[in-house]
Amino acid sequence: MKKLSLGKYGILLLVLISACKFNGNRVLPILGERSTVTRVVDGKTSIDTIYKTIPAFKYINQYGDSISNKNLDGNIYVADFFFTTCPSICPVMARNMLNVYNTYKSAGDVKILSYTIDPQHDSVPILKKYADKLNVAGNMWWFLQGHKDQTYLLGKSYLVSIAEKNPAGEYIHDGYFILVDKQKRIRGMYMGTKAEEVAKLIEDIKYLKAEYDTPAAK
Amino acid sequence: MKFKIILFLGLVMLAIISACQSESQLEFARYYSAGSLVYQTKCQNCHGKNGEGLLSMIPPLTDTAYLKNNRKMLACLVLNGLRGKYVLVGKPFEGNMPPSGLNQVDIANVLTFVGNSFGNKMGTISIEEVGNNLSNCK
Numbered sequence: 496m497k498k499l500s501l502g503k504y505g506i507l508l509l510v511l512i513s514a515c516k517f518n519g520n521r522v523l524p525i526l527g528e529r530s531t532v533t534r535v536v537d538g539k540t541s542i543d544t545i546y547k548t549i550p551a552f553k554y555i556n557q558y559g560d561s562i563s564n565k566n567l568d569g570n571i572y573v574a575d576f577f578f579t580t581c582p583s584i585c586p587v588m589a590r591n592m593l594n595v596y597n598t599y600k601s602a603g604d605v606k607i608l609s610y611t612i613d614p615q616h617d618s619v620p621i622l623k624k625y626a627d628k629l630n631v632a633g634n635m636w637w638f639l640q641g642h643k644d645q646t647y648l649l650g651k652s653y654l655v656s657i658a659e660k661n662p663a664g665e666y667i668h669d670g671y672f673i674l675v676d677k678q679k680r681i682r683g684m685y686m687g688t689k690a691e692e693v694a695k696l697i698e699d700i701k702y703l704k705a706e707y708d709t710p711a712a713k
Numbered sequence: 714m715k716f717k718i719i720l721f722l723g724l725v726m727l728a729i730i731s732a733c734q735s736e737s738q739l740e741f742a743r744y745y746s747a748g749s750l751v752y753q754t755k756c757q758n759c760h761g762k763n764g765e766g767l768l769s770m771i772p773p774l775t776d777t778a779y780l781k782n783n784r785k786m787l788a789c790l791v792l793n794g795l796r797g798k799y800v801l802v803g804k805p806f807e808g809n810m811p812p813s814g815l816n817q818v819d820i821a822n823v824l825t826f827v828g829n830s831f832g833n834k835m836g837t838i839s840i841e842e843v844g845n846n847l848s849n850c851k
Contacts, residue, residue, distance in 0.1 A: 580809070582759075582811045583758060584758065586758050586759045586767055586770070586771060587758045589767065589770070590761070590767055593768075625770075627769070628768060628769040628770040629767075629768055629769075629770060630768050630769070
């Protein structure tokens with residue numbers, strides 16, 4: 496018994512130590528593919544890491560406004576993929592995303608993007624109705640409609656998988672919430688159907704915001 | 714160690730108590746516990762852990778009067794789903810609940826669970842009752 500609990504403490508300690516500190520805050524990892532470039536400046540060789548970022552996109556939101564990646568400049572955002580008629584995981588995802596919404600709706604530099612993967616059905620008025628049913632107003636949480644092919648491709652950049660309708664008429668998609676920083680790099684992925692993971696997302700947004708509040712960050 | 718003894722005694726007491734339960738109470742407990750599992754896998758995503766629903770999107774299962782007054786319709790509703798507009802707990806809902814694909818036994822289980830959770834007190838909704846009501850689905 497004693498040995499076991501010692502082991503447990505050991506692991507706990509390890510976890511605590513490995514969560515690296517940054518001004519007393521946790522620094523979130525940068526996810527996704529990366530590449531390096533070697534540069535020679537003033538005779539000195541330096542190696543830079545280039546992180547993959549979310550590519551440009553163009554969608555329409557629930558108000559009928561055109562939204563592109565430009566509208567997100569200066570914002571941290573959380574993205575997910577859904578469709579309004581999704582019977583299985585979407586209500587849970589919506590319930591959990593509402594916690595993110597309610598926590599950060601007045602933050603000013605945090606947004607939520609929910610891309611529909613069924614644009615044929617999910618027109619602007621239907622998205623507006625969906626937002627209304629969730630009491631979502633204003634411009635913090637956008638429900639986005641665009642070309643299906645574009646959305647499937649974009650899904651890949653967000654590291655999630657989306658597939659065509661199955662015979663039961665459902666789209667199979669994993670319910671990840673993806674946290675993107677102001678440089679459009681992926682900083683975290685959280686299972687949107689799990690309240691604990693979404694609680695962690697809400698916590699992590701705080702750390703990510705703090706990165707931009709310190710003078711050291713660019 | 715002490716904890717284990719207490720746990721053991723507790724279990725023994727539980728066993729004694731449940732042995733003293735009447736047959737109908739036992740039957741209720743069987744329906745209810747099986748129903749709670751059905752609820753978790755088939756309903757909870759939408760209606761929520763505590764039957765709270767989801768804002769104006771999904772109605773709560775806490776409208777005791779509604780459930781009581783519509784007792785005869787519930788089996789058909791769970792089997793075939795529900796689509797349309799109506800007012801519940803003073804709030805308008807317009808949604809779409811998909812057919813559940815549940816069999817008669819699981820419908821009885823889940824209705825007994827829902828009918829006796831979240832403030833509802835409807836007693837056992839038996840397989841026979843569900844069978845009767847299902848034969849009257851519109």
